[in-house]
Amino acid sequence: YNRWLRSLTAREDIRCSVEDGCRGFSLCFQPQVGADSRRIIGAETLLRWQNSKGRMVAPMEFIRILEETKTIVPVGRWIFEQALRVCKEWRQRIPNFHMSVNMSYEQIKDLSFLEFVEDCLRRHDMPADSVVLELTESKIVSDMKFVNAQFDAFRLHGIKIAMDDFGTGCSSLAMFKNLSCDIVKIDRAFVKQILWSDFDRRIVDYTVELCHSMGMKVCIEGVETQAEYDLLAKTCKVD
Numbered sequence: 001y002n003r004w005l006r007s008l009t010a011r012e013d014i015r016c017s018v019e020d021g022c023r024g025f026s027l028c029f030q031p032q033v034g035a036d037s038r039r040i041i042g043a044e045t046l047l048r049w050q051n052s053k054g055r056m057v058a059p060m061e062f063i064r065i066l067e068e069t070k071t072i073v074p075v076g077r078w079i080f081e082q083a084l085r086v087c088k089e090w091r092q093r094i095p096n097f098h099m100s101v102n103m104s105y106e107q108i109k110d111l112s113f114l115e116f117v118e119d120c121l122r123r124h125d126m127p128a129d130s131v132v133l134e135l136t137e138s139k140i141v142s143d144m145k146f147v148n149a150q151f152d153a154f155r156l157h158g159i160k161i162a163m164d165d166f167g168t169g170c171s172s173l174a175m176f177k178n179l180s181c182d183i184v185k186i187d188r189a190f191v192k193q194i195l196w197s198d199f200d201r202r203i204v205d206y207t208v209e210l211c212h213s214m215g216m217k218v219c220i221e222g223v224e225t226q227a228e229y230d231l232l233a234k235t236c237k238v239d
Helices: 002-019 059-068 072-090 105-109 113-123 144-156 172-178 198-213 226-236
Strands: 025-033 040-050 098-102 131-136 160-166 183-186 217-220
Touching (some): 025 072, 040 072, 072 113, 072 131, 183 198, 198 217
Parallel strands (some): 040 098, 131 160, 160 183, 183 217
Antiparallel strands (some): 025 040
């Protein structure tokens, strides 16, 4: 009962937040570093939410509600616009800086989202290659023909598509085979033990080699130590 009541309260709280211009929502940014240059080349946008009582709610809790209630659509547009503004500021110091923004399947189904993205890029005078749209593979449904058609529309306008959390789902290779994307993001689950796990090291190495052979770039998540960075940059030749 308590869990149900908490979920109901959170749903109402989120609805009020969205109606009030996404009050309580904020963005954090996780840097992306080039393996060869050792310089920041981009960042991933991470959504955070503080409820009406001032408590920070875990993303795995509130994002699920956003998707179930379809409020992820207006919130997703707010995220994109805010992220683009930050990207424009950072491009003054890092000319080719790009911002990665997570995209929900609900947004893919919204056929007006591409028009919104184009309008947003135009209003902020930003090129299409400043943005990467990410889709977590666990959210991809069986209708790959529709998903790819939408992705191809974005790619025709110069917007890159990334598959997030590669390697953690039950059908990663199937997604890799069937999904039209430009970047594959290897989940941090394969990095945590990579210094002493030959299995994880080989999985990452082979995945990077496969992606590069297909003309795709690779982003490896969760690299937190110098030793991990050195190993991945040398052994996997990551981009």
